[in-house]
Every structure is written in C-alpha cells, then in structure tokens.
Amino acid sequence: MAGNPAFGSYIRKLREKRKLTDPSFSLRRFAETIGISPTFLSKIETGELDPPAPARIKKMAELLEVNADDLLILADKFDPELKEIIKDQPKAMADFLRTARDVNLSEEGLRKITEQIRKLKH
Amino acid sequence: MNVRYMPHAHIDGAAISLLNAYGRQQGQITHPPVPADEIMECHLRLSLLFDDLRKKFDDPSVLGAMRVDRREVLIDQSLDPYGNPSLKGRYRFTIAHEIGHWILHREQFEMALSAPLLDSEKGPSIICRSSHKKPRIELQADRFAAYLLMPVEMVRAQWEIVTGSREPYVAEKEIRDLAERYRLAESEQRPTVEVAKRMAETFEVSGQAMQIRLVELNLILTKQPPRTLFG
Numbered sequence: 001m002a003g004n005p006a007f008g009s010y011i012r013k014l015r016e017k018r019k020l021t022d023p024s025f026s027l028r029r030f031a032e033t034i035g036i037s038p039t040f041l042s043k044i045e046t047g048e049l050d051p052p053a054p055a056r057i058k059k060m061a062e063l064l065e066v067n068a069d070d071l072l073i074l075a076d077k078f079d080p081e082l083k084e085i086i087k088d089q090p091k092a093m094a095d096f097l098r099t100a101r102d103v104n105l106s107e108e109g110l111r112k113i114t115e116q117i118r119k120l121k122h
Numbered sequence: 123m124n125v126r127y128m129p130h131a132h133i134d135g136a137a138i139s140l141l142n143a144y145g146r147q148q149g150q151i152t153h154p155p156v157p158a159d160e161i162m163e164c165h166l167r168l169s170l171l172f173d174d175l176r177k178k179f180d181d182p183s184v185l186g187a188m189r190v191d192r193r194e195v196l197i198d199q200s201l202d203p204y205g206n207p208s209l210k211g212r213y214r215f216t217i218a219h220e221i222g223h224w225i226l227h228r229e230q231f232e233m234a235l236s237a238p239l240l241d242s243e244k245g246p247s248i249i250c251r252s253s254h255k256k257p258r259i260e261l262q263a264d265r266f267a268a269y270l271l272m273p274v275e276m277v278r279a280q281w282e283i284v285t286g287s288r289e290p291y292v293a294e295k296e297i298r299d300l301a302e303r304y305r306l307a308e309s310e311q312r313p314t315v316e317v318a319k320r321m322a323e324t325f326e327v328s329g330q331a332m333q334i335r336l337v338e339l340n341l342i343l344t345k346q347p348p349r350t351l352f353g
Contacts, residue, residue: 012169020167023148023160027170028203037204039172046171 005047007075012045014064025063034059051075123234123248125227125259133262136225137269140165154280155326156271158217162195166224170217172199175249183251186216188223190231190248195220211328215267216250222266223248227259271327272335281341284320291317292343318342 019025024033031041034056043049051057054077061068072079086093100110144165145151162168175184175198187196197220200206201213231248250260282288293315300306300313314322314329322332336342 016169019164021164023157023164026160026163027172028159031204037202038170039199039202039205042170042172 003047003049004044004051004075007051007071008045008047010074011060011064014066015045018064030063033063051077054078054080123227123230123259125230125262127258128226128262130265133222133226133265134269134274137222137266138273140221140225140270141273151276154272154276154324155214156218156273156276158214158221158271161270162217162221162224166221167193168221168224169194171196172202173197174199176200179249181251184249185212185252186220186250188220188248188250190224190228195224210326211322211331214271214326215328215331218267218270219250219263220248221270222263223250223259226262226266268331268335268338272325272332274339277321277325277335277339277341280321280324281336284324285317290341290343291315292346293317294344294346297344312344315342 015025015027015030019030023029027041028038031038034041034052036052036056040049040052044051052060054072054075057071057075057077058068058079061071069079086097100113105113140161141151141156144161147165148160151157159170163170169192171194173196175187175196176182178184179187185198185201188194189196195217197213197216201209201216203210203213206213227248248259250263256264278288285291296315297312300315304313306313311330312333314333318333318336319329321336322329325332333342337344
C-alpha cells in the first residue's frame with residue numbers, strides 16, 4: 001500500500017483540532033466510531049497506509065463536518081452510491097452521463113444544468 | 123538520560139494535580155477508570171500514534187516512545203486495544219507512563235534539545251523498554267503511571283465497595299496456595315490474588331499493577347501482621 005499523506009494529514013489536522021474540546025475525537029474513540037482500529041487510523045494519518053473504504057470516509061466527513069465528496073476526491077475514491085444510482089436507471093442514466101460528457105460541458109455548465117433539474121423538483 | 127532522585131510524594135503530587143487540572147477542564151473524575159488517553163490527547167494536547175516500534179527499533183521490549191519536540195507519543199501496535207482487548211491494561215499503563223515522562227522529564231529533554239553541544243536527534247527522545255533492570259527515569263514514569271491510574275482516594279473508595287470494609291486483606295495464604303498451584307519459584311512475581319483481579323477490571327489495569335498498588339497502600343498484606351500485645 002502506497003499511502004496518501006495529503007488525505008492523512010488533512011484528517012489528522014481536523015481531528016486534532018476537534019479533540020481539544022471533544023474527547024470523542026481522540027484517536028481511539030474516533031477510530032472506534034468509524035469502525036477501524038486505532039493503529040489503522042494512525043497509519044492512515046501518517047500517510048503510511050491508504051485511506052479506508054468509501055463508506056468509512058463518508059462517516060469521517062460527517063463527524064468532521066466536511067463535504068463527503070471533497071474527502072472522497074482527496075482519498076482518490078469513488079462513492080459506491082453512484083453505482084447504485086446508475087443501476088436504478090441503467091439505460092437512461094448512462095445515456096444522461098455520456099451525453100453530458102460528449103458535449104464537453106464545463107464544471108460551470110454542469111452546475112447550471114444541475115440547478116435547473118433541482119428546480120424541477122419543486 | 124540521567125535524572126535526579128524524586129521523592130514518591132513529589133511524583134504522587136504531580137499525578138494528583140494533573141487529575142485535578144483535567145477535572146477542572148472536562149469535569150472531575152470521580153470513578154475509575156481514569157481516562158488516560160483522553161488526558162494525554164485532549165488535556166495535554168499530545169498526539170497519539172501507533173506504530174510497529176518493536177520492529178523499527180529491532181527490539182521486542184520497546185512498547186512506547188516519545189518525541190518531546192513534536193509532542194508525539196508512540197505506542198507499539200501490539201498494544202492496540204482494538205485488536206488486543208486483553209492487553210488494554212498494558213496499553214493504558216504505557217500511555218500513563220509516557221504522560222509521566224511528559225510531566226516529570228519534559229523540561230530536561232527540552233534543555234537537552236536546545237543545548238548547542240548536542241546533535242538534534244531525528245529519532246524519538248525517549249524510548250521505553252520493558253525490562254527487569256530499568257533505569258531511574260523509567261521507574262519514575264512507572265510510578266507516575268500507577269499513581270495516575272490508581273489514585274489513592276479512588277482505590278480506597280473502590281476497596282470499600284469491593285470488599286465491604288476498609289480493613290486490609292491478609293493475602294499470605296492465598297498467595298502461597300496460588301504459588302503452589304502454578305509451581306512458582308520464590309523469586310518469581312507474586313501471583314495475583316482474586317480481589318486484585320476484581321479491582322483491576324474496574325480500574326482497567328493489569329492484575330499485577332493493581333496488586334502492587336494495593337500492597338503499597340497496605341490494603342493487601344502479604345504477611346500476617348504480628349499480634350500486638352493488645353491484639
């Protein structure tokens with residue numbers, strides 16, 4: 001395992017800040033809540049080991065109050081929920097994503113369309 | 123590193139004032155177990171790391187280490203309480219021992235680090251080994267650990283709950299029976315008696331550490347006290 005020092009030091013920095021006022025952010029208790037061993041968490045934080053599974057990263061994000069997608073990107077991981085989303089509408093959703101890619105939409109463009117779709121809900 | 127002799131009362135006082143300072147910040151600790159890692163991480167603001175120290179130092183007796191300048195405490199991963207719950211007592215004792223170094227010996231290390239004559243080491247400033255002939259600095263940290271995890275008032279209160287009295291227990295016969303059963307030689311460690319084991323569970327320390335503390339506080343007597351004239 002190669003390890004991911006950027007992810008590790010980011011987690012450690014956030015956790016160590018929170019632990020000063022909340023003991024549930026101590027190495028052992030935070031690891032327990034995430035569902036990994038303190039040794040594993042310690043080695044993730046030092047960058048010796050790779051980040052944990054996506055579900056655990058999402059749990060970390062929730063506890064540390066940061067955006068889960070940002071943390072997954074930093075960990076170079078993929079939210080497994082996305083697979084389920086495609087599976088639910090295998091043809092239409094795949095077509096939707098491919099089309100978005102084929103027309104070379106910028107990030108800004110994607111955001112605008114997403115906003116419009118969101119409005120459809122109301 | 124050579125350290126000066128420190129009276130036990132001084133070490134005990136240092137442990138008690140740390141507990142009180144933690145109590146003012148996070149709420150008084152009235153019952154065991156004393157939250158050793160939280161005192162270290164949240165109150166003293168040290169970082170805790172687990173690592174394969176025994177392999178890194180090529181020495182199976184290394185269980186803990188400290189980098190004073192980086193405020194880091196390293197614990198050997200064999201003591202990880204998640205993977206080895208049965209070693210939780212040893213894990214907690216090692217943490218408390220490192221806290222002891224931080225409280226009792228930090229200043230000396232900081233002075234040594236800033237002294238121009240010394241090369242600033244890249245490795246940890248203190249490496250702690252479990253061996254039979256420990257240097258004074260290690261014995262002081264052990265003593266601090268015992269006082270921190272088993273403060274006298276808490277031990278006495280718990281003793282009363284567990285045994286139903288304030289009276290000491292004369293363990294001479296139980297120790298002899300246990301030693302015979304396990305065929306222990308006279309020179310070996312005393313076997314752990316039942317009441318020490320029960321108290322150890324509450325304090326989350328090893329049975330041995332609990333027993334040593336109870337003997338020290340004269341709650342366990344290893345010999346029948348001599349009868350006094352009026353006894």
